[in-house]
Amino acid sequence: LAKTTQPISMDSYEGQEVNITCSHNNIATNDYITWYQQFPSQGPRFIIQGYKTKVTNEVASLFIPADRKSSTLSLPRVSLSDTAVYYCLVGIRYGQNFVFGPGTRLSVLP
């Protein structure tokens, strides 16, 4: 199971682009990379998932370099409502390998 490392916290201002990088040096060949967002007193919410290169949806973009040893979640033009904890998960299989680390606590300031 690939271990992930991400910053504990980040601050940003409204309207800025935020990039959160996750390191996963021992990612396996078949592993996907998934990001979840969690607001206080709510369950985590799926944001985006990718395997390689770039994935974009209406919420975020996910950049994955060729060696796949890291990934970057990019949130364009953040607002106050993007203040949350963001979790990077790698090598998820169903069951108890669905492992959340402490995540990155993003604070968006006015």
Added chain:
Amino acid sequence: DTGVSQNPRHKITKRGQNVTFRCDPISEHNRLYWYRQTLGQGPEFLTYFQNEAQLEKSRLLSDRFSAERPKGSFSTLEIQRTEQGDSAMYLCASSEKEMGGVSAGQETQYFGPGTRLLVL
């Protein structure tokens, strides 16, 4: 709203009492998960069901904890003889089994709002 629902949202109990939480997954999802989350930490896996079969249990799940999913639909998590260390948010999630096999990480779990338990 057809998302995952959990009841109750909040529960306060005294040490030694039993508590039961309920989770209603998204209707077409056959996998159901329970997690526990304490302040400042990510969710920790407790157990998971494929339909009515409980397939995995974490070593975090002591013998005071039991989970059921009798008809493969809703699930209950019971904690007997609660302890103050059981105070946490209990999260339920559901997912749909991918057809044709699942590569690592392709499954997406949908979480409920959680039940916050406080043991006094």
